[in-house]
Amino acid sequence: MKLKGSEIIMECLLREGVDVMFGYPGGAILPTYDAMSQYEDRLHHVLVRHEQGASHMADGYARATGKVGVCIATSGPGATNLVTGLATAMMDSSSIVAITGQVPIPAIGSDAFQETDVTGVTLPITKHNYLVTDVRELAYTIKEAFHIARTGRPGPVLVDVPKDVQIAETEFVYPEGEIELPGYAPPWAAQDMDIEAALRLIQEAERPIILAGHGILMSGAMNEVRELAERAQIPVSLTLLGKGAMPEEHPLVIGMMGMHGEACSNLAIQEADLLLALGMRFDDRVTGNLKTYAQNARKIHIDIDRSEINKNVKADVGIAGDLKTVLTQLLPNLPQKSHPNWIGRIRDWQEDASERDILNYETPGILLTAQVINDIWKLTGGDAITVTDVGQHQMLEAQYYPHQRPATLLTSGGLGTMGFGFPAAIGAKFGMPDEEIWAIVGDGGFQMTLCEMATAVQENVNVNIAIINNNFLGMVRQWQELFFEKRYQATPMVNPDFCKLADAYGIPNRCVTQRDEIEDAVQFARGIDGPTLIEFVVEKEEMVYPMVPAGADLHDMKRRPKPGEA
Amino acid sequence: MAEVKIDSKVTVVALVENEPGVLNRIASMFRRRAFNIDSLTVGRTHKPHVSRMTIRVDAGPEYARKIAANLQKLINVIDVRIIDNEPHVERDLALIKVRNDDADSRNTITEICDRYPARIVDVGPKVAIIEVVGTEAIVEEFIERVRPTGIVEMIRTGVVSMGRGTRIHDTNFINRRALAEAAAEARNGNGRIV
Ligand SMILES: Cc1ncc(C[n+]2csc(CCOP(=O)(O)OP(=O)(O)O)c2C)c(N)n1
Ligand SMILES: [Mg+2]
Numbered sequence: 001m002k003l004k005g006s007e008i009i010m011e012c013l014l015r016e017g018v019d020v021m022f023g024y025p026g027g028a029i030l031p032t033y034d035a036m037s038q039y040e041d042r043l044h045h046v047l048v049r050h051e052q053g054a055s056h057m058a059d060g061y062a063r064a065t066g067k068v069g070v071c072i073a074t075s076g077p078g079a080t081n082l083v084t085g086l087a088t089a090m091m092d093s094s095s096i097v098a099i100t101g102q103v104p105i106p107a108i109g110s111d112a113f114q115e116t117d118v119t120g121v122t123l124p125i126t127k128h129n130y131l132v133t134d135v136r137e138l139a140y141t142i143k144e145a146f147h148i149a150r151t152g153r154p155g156p157v158l159v160d161v162p163k164d165v166q167i168a169e170t171e172f173v174y175p176e177g178e179i180e181l182p183g184y185a186p187p188w189a190a191q192d193m194d195i196e197a198a199l200r201l202i203q204e205a206e207r208p209i210i211l212a213g214h215g216i217l218m219s220g221a222m223n224e225v226r227e228l229a230e231r232a233q234i235p236v237s238l239t240l241l242g243k244g245a246m247p248e249e250h251p252l253v254i255g256m257m258g259m260h261g262e263a264c265s266n267l268a269i270q271e272a273d274l275l276l277a278l279g280m281r282f283d284d285r286v287t288g289n290l291k292t293y294a295q296n297a298r299k300i301h302i303d304i305d306r307s308e309i310n311k312n313v314k315a316d317v318g319i320a321g322d323l324k325t326v327l328t329q330l331l332p333n334l335p336q337k338s339h340p341n342w343i344g345r346i347r348d349w350q351e352d353a354s355e356r357d358i359l360n361y362e363t364p365g366i367l368l369t370a371q372v373i374n375d376i377w378k379l380t381g382g383d384a385i386t387v388t389d390v391g392q393h394q395m396l397e398a399q400y401y402p403h404q405r406p407a408t409l410l411t412s413g414g415l416g417t418m419g420f421g422f423p424a425a426i427g428a429k430f431g432m433p434d435e436e437i438w439a440i441v442g443d444g445g446f447q448m449t450l451c452e453m454a455t456a457v458q459e460n461v462n463v464n465i466a467i468i469n470n471n472f473l474g475m476v477r478q479w480q481e482l483f484f485e486k487r488y489q490a491t492p493m494v495n496p497d498f499c500k501l502a503d504a505y506g507i508p509n510r511c512v513t514q515r516d517e518i519e520d521a522v523q524f525a526r527g528i529d530g531p532t533l534i535e536f537v538v539e540k541e542e543m544v545y546p547m548v549p550a551g552a553d554l555h556d557m558k559r560r561p562k563p564g565e566a
Numbered sequence: 567m568a569e570v571k572i573d574s575k576v577t578v579v580a581l582v583e584n585e586p587g588v589l590n591r592i593a594s595m596f597r598r599r600a601f602n603i604d605s606l607t608v609g610r611t612h613k614p615h616v617s618r619m620t621i622r623v624d625a626g627p628e629y630a631r632k633i634a635a636n637l638q639k640l641i642n643v644i645d646v647r648i649i650d651n652e653p654h655v656e657r658d659l660a661l662i663k664v665r666n667d668d669a670d671s672r673n674t675i676t677e678i679c680d681r682y683p684a685r686i687v688d689v690g691p692k693v694a695i696i697e698v699v700g701t702e703a704i705v706e707e708f709i710e711r712v713r714p715t716g717i718v719e720m721i722r723t724g725v726v727s728m729g730r731g732t733r734i735h736d737t738n739f740i741n742r743r744a745l746a747e748a749a750a751e752a753r754n755g756n757g758r759i760v
Contacts, residue, residue, distance in 0.1 A: 123591060124598050128641045131587075148641060182739035183583065183644040307635035310628070 003172040005135045005165045006035035009099060012142040013043060015174055016097075018070050020044045020061070020430045022054035024081075026074025028114060029101030031166035046430070046459055049451035051078050053423040055085020056449070058096045060387060060424030063410045065431035066218070068095045068149050075101045076114030079160070080121065084417060086156045087125040091414025092241060093214065095154035097145050098126075104164040105133060118160045127155030135168040140175050147179040152186030153305040154218060186304055187320040195329050197317045198300045203335050205274035205298075207342045208234045211257065211286075214241035214413075215279015215303055215323050217406045222246065224327035225278060232337045235346055237265040239280050240398055243409045248402035254346055258286035259548045260395040263557055264349035266548065269294050270555040271345075277301045279323050282312040283414065288554035302326050356545070356560045359400075367515055369393055369468050372536045373400040375518045376438060376466065380526070384436040385410065385428055389421030389445035391475040393468035395544045397440050419448030425463045426456055436526065437462070443469040443495050453505040456531035464525040465507075465533040467498055470540050478543055482558070502533040509533040575604065575702070576630040577649040577656070577727045578621040581737050583642040584614065591640055592619070601633055605724030615741040616644065620726045622702070644737050653730040658705045659697065659723045661687075665716035666694040674715050682708045693718060701725075 003011065009032055013021065023045060025033045036045055048054040051073045058069030073079050079100040089096045103112040119129045128148050130141050138161070145157040190198075202208065216225050225245055229236050229252045236246050237257040246253050255262030257269060266288075269275065275297045280286070287293045290312060301308075301315035302323055309318035319326055354360070358370045373396055376384075386401055387410040388394040394411055403409050410428055412420040425439035446467050456463060473491040480488055502509035508528050510521040512535065525532035545560035582588050589608055596603060604622040611618050623630050627650050634646045665671055666689065675694065679685060684698035698708045702725050709720070729735060 119587070120590075123594050181641060182737060183638075184641050305639070307632065307639055309635075311632070 001172050002169045004031065004035065004167060004169050005138050005161065006032040006167070007038070008135070008138050008170070008172050009142065009161070009166070010035050010039045010043060011172060011174065012139055013070060014039070016068065016143070016146045018043065018068070020046060021070040021072050022046045022048055022057040022061075022427065023072030024048055024051050024054060024074070024078060026078045026101065026114070028075035028103055028163045029072065029078070029099075029166075030074075031163060032072070032099070032101065032161070045072075046455065048423070048455050050449065051081030052084050052419065053426075053449055053452045053455065055082045055096065055098065056088065056417075056420050056423035057427030057430070058098070059085060059089045059094045059420075060410055060427030061431040062089070062095045062154075062427075063092075063424070064385060064407055064428035064435075066407070067431065068097055068146055069427060069431075070097050070099070072099045073101070074114070075103055075118070076116045079118040080116055083121065083125065084419070086122055086158065088412050088415045088417040088420060089156040090125045090127065092412065093154050093218065094156065095149040096156040097142075097149050098156060098158040100158060100160050101166070102131065102160045102162040105162045106164075108162065118158065122158050125156070126158050127153075129158040129160065131160045132162070132165050135165050135170045138165065138170075139172065143175050144179055144181065148181075148184065152184070186322070187306060188322050188325055190302075190319045190321045190326045190329055194317055194319050195326075195333075198319070198330060199333055199335075201274055201298050201300055201317060202232055202276070202337075206339060207268075207272045208232070208274040208276060208339070209268050209272040210234050210236040211239065211269070211275055211277045211280050212236050212242040212245040213239045213278060213280025216242060216245040219279060219304070219323035221279070221324035221327055222406055224324055224331060226250070227331055228276075228327060228334060231331075231334050233339050233343070234276065235268060235343060237261070237268065239283075239286055239413070240411060241413045242280060243398065243403045244406035247404040249404060254350065256398050258283075259288070259550070260398070260544050260546065261286070262350075262399075263353050263546045263559065264346050266546070266554045266557060267349050268346050269297075270553075272297045275299045277303075277313075277315075279303055281305075281308045284312075284550075287312065288548045288552055288556070292553040294554075355562050358560065361563060366539045367513060367536060369396045369470070369536075369538050369542055370400050371515055372466070372468065372512075372518060372538065373397050373440065375515070376440070376522055377401040379519060379522045380436055380438065384408070384438050385432060386438045386440055387411070387421050387425035387428055389439075389441035390416045390418045391442040391445060391473070392470070392478060392542065392544050393440055393442045393474070395475075418442075418445035420445070422446060422463075422465060423449050423452045425465075426452060426459075426461050429461050429463050437464065439463055439465045441465065441467055442474060443467055443471065443493060443498075444473045446498075447495075450501070453502070453507055453531065453533075457506050460530045462529050463531050465531065467533065467535045468538055469495065469498065469535050470538050470542065471495060472540055474542065475544070477541070478547075481541070481543070482547075482549070498533065498535040507531050507533050509535070511535045511537065513537045574624060576623050576625065576627055577654075577725065578623065578630055578633055578637065578646060579649055579727060579735060580619040580621070580637050580646045581611070581644045581735065582608075582617050582619055583644065583739075583741060584610065584617040585642060585741075588617070588642045591642060592637065595636055595640060599636055601636075603633075605722075607724040607726055609726065616737060616739065620724070622725050644739050645735070647735055649727050649729065652733060654727050654733075655730060656701050656725050656727040657699055658702045658725045659699045660705050660709065661721050662696045662698065662709065662712060662717055663693050663719035664696060664712055665692070665718060666690070667692045671715045675712065678708070678711045682711075684708055
């Protein structure tokens with residue numbers, strides 16, 4: 001059957017199991033948009049209001065479902081608007097396939113209208129990218145793109161398709177069978193000798209700790225990690241993206257690590273004699289000063305990306321492999337162990353932390369972010385998918401909304417992309433229509449992508465927006481308070497009336513200024529099948545504690561003073 | 567001539583797809599990861615769709631392993647090996663233009679060339695071009711010898727290496743274009759590419 005390139009794109013997307021794509025049309029991608037009309041019943045296109053939104057929606061979809069998210073844009077400015085979303089997905093290993101239009105092949109290199117070297121621009125922020133120069137290669141290229149995006153360490157893949165390739169016709173043959181790429185063989189299992197070495201270190205450890213990362217979720221190794229932790233009685237500390245790797249209610253889970261992690265996690269890492277780093281990459285936000293990081297500990301590092309091993313932290317046993325597979329190799333010979341003294345020590349730290357918990361303070365008349373988030377947690381039964389933006393509210397979400405299930409906290413960790421939260425929440429809802437979705441965003445970040453309110457209305461997406469409005473770029477203000485003597489340069493914001501804005505878009509909304517109004521507003525939002533917005537007007541100058549200043553030793557945390565200590 | 571090995575240097579050899587943009591991907595990765603490399607050469611192999619890269623790094627084997635792991639991550643990189651201690655042949659080539667305008671320098675140059683794998687490939691009244699081929703160490707030594715006579719222009723190719731004996735670094739990889747064309751010809755209705 002002879003098909004046009006544009007139709008081949010649609011046929012390939014269908015065969016990859018795609019049912020929704022997020023995009024924005026323009027000249028160079030128009031033939032592909034034209035082909036969409038024949039596929040409308042099977043392939044839904046969501047018209048965004050800015051291509052950045054499309055890239056974050058595809059990302060949110062991918063994170064929530066574990067499937068590949070698809071976004072689509074025209075050449076030049078359309079494609080460059082995807083860049084932030086691709087970089088975000090690259091840093092957090094999120095699987096996206098981006099399809100972009102390109103000027104016709106004869107015009108390439110001539111600075112044609114809306115020509116940008118998109119494969120050049122996106123080269124360092126994609127796992128791989130393609131410029132398709134022959135319609136006969138299109139089907140294979142798209143199949144390869146999906147394969148690369150979803151396997152190994154997932155990531156974004158971009159396929160740039162010149163307009164004439166979209167128009168050209170060829171016999172459509174979908175390449176059946178497995179993709180085989182000679183230069184692409186993600187590692188899988190561990191060698192026996194590495195498993196034995198790892199078991200020996202676990203056997204010898206008296207103060208072990210598991211560092212549970214995003215890789216656990218992506219490999220689907222939640223049960224194996226839990227069994228490992230329970231059988232060897234090893235406390236589990238989570239990275240931001242590792243949340244959901246083990247239920248936070250589990251007694252062995254001791255909370256998040258790193259810059260705004262739980263003090264007990266950071267102290268435990270510094271005192272541990274063994275780190276079991278599972279699917280995490282020792283980002284500087286979790287290690288602090290590398291020179292003083294976990295000095296007493298031997299390290300077992302398991303990650304699917306070989307280049308992560310020994311990158312930041314030297315491993316005593318480094319295993320490049322799929323976590324679920326490797327842990328399945330390890331578990332049969334794992335010793336039963338207990339570490340009562342070690343766990344007792346951690347419990348003491350935990351007690352100290354709960355004395356400092358802001359929720360235990362008397363704070364009459366003011367609304368605190370921690371209260372808002374914790375109340376949303378209670379009112380949603382702790383079971384919603386929350387998608388955050390970046391800033392103080394993000395860290396407070398991580399601290400005050402415990403997650404029990406994998407892929408229920410979606411957040412931009414590696415790149416820290418403001419503007420991610422709201423569109424990613426829309427994408428997540430398309431992937432998980434039966435889940436309750438909350439976008440928890442700051443007043444700053446929300447304004448970066450709030451145009452997607454129109455998308456949410458046009459598609460009637462049931463996403464609840466919780467704006468944590470402190471009238472500040474709060475996290476930057478916190479740094480200015482701590483490190484720049486409160487010179488609040490360019491952090492106070494004159495904001496629009498968010499509720500009026502929601503009114504203008506036709507989004508039901510509430511404004512909350514007191515704690516006792518939270519429940520009513522949250523239930524109001526939950527009761528509406530469509531987008532809603534709640535503006536929470538919170539205290540302007542809150543602080544997120546604990547805090548390890550950038551580059552400081554991990555144990556050198558700024559803590560919230562205990563009551564009476566301040 | 568004995569193979570001289572410079573101990574502090576490690577060689578990484580990569581077989582890569584001979585496709586447009588592959589060198590760019592590799593160079594971009596080196597820049598992005600701030601890898602310091604000494605020299606990088608790319609050349610064709612006996613297979614038209616496979617190129618071979620030799621990367622010299624003035625660092626320990628651990629650094630080379632990092633480079634190798636990052637190279638291997640690139641989809642178009644088919645296979646990577648580190649040549650460290652194993653026996654291998656390596657060659658560097660330099661073209662050196664030297665002053666040649668008096669009898670003294672003419673004699674010195676001829677004399678030096680006699681003692682190295684070097685020859686004069688172009689002679690004029692004022693300058694001559696010398697070609698020297700050998701290990702990196704030999705080439706470097708030679709350059710220092712002729713430097714006093716006055717080098718006016720120079721270019722080196724960078725090192726290429728190959729393992730000795732049956733240490734064969736090759737790939738069975740056939741590129742997709744070739745596969746697709748074969749399949750198009752042999753198409754029998756179901757379009758399966760084997
Ligand atoms: C696109 C982008 N620009 C700048 C930053 C730097 N930055 C990090 S947090 C932050 C403040 C965020 O303010 P807001 O969205 O109001 O959240 P809050 O911290 O107040 O909760 C800024 C500017 C960033 N992370 N992303
Ligand atoms: Mg704010």
